[in-house]
Amino acid sequence: MPLLFGLPVAEAVHAADEGELALGGCLLPDDAPNWQCADGRRWRNPDEQAWDARLREVLRAHGYREDDEDATA
Structure with a gap:
């Protein structure tokens, strides 16, 4: 599954709860x-x-x- 770093949008949190996406945290390692x-x-x-x-x-x-994304910019 894709691994996402940074502050996730609500849809990413829901996808992670469903096991379709992994959240890596706020800090992006080298x-x-x-x-x-x-x-x-x-x-x-x-x-x-x-x-x-x-x-x-x-x-x-x-x-x-x-x-x-455009709405929040």
Whole structure:
């Protein structure tokens, strides 16, 4: 599942509660992992496009709309 660092939006918290997304905390470590399995193992995959696509898919499934970011800017 995608691993997300930083302050999560509400949809990310809900997705994490459902086991579809992992929250990594506020501090982004050097060479941060971007995936986590259900057992908590973390790793880095250099394919950022795959991570981004899966993250967006999960967030949209929980009601996130990308235009929501524009409303807060």
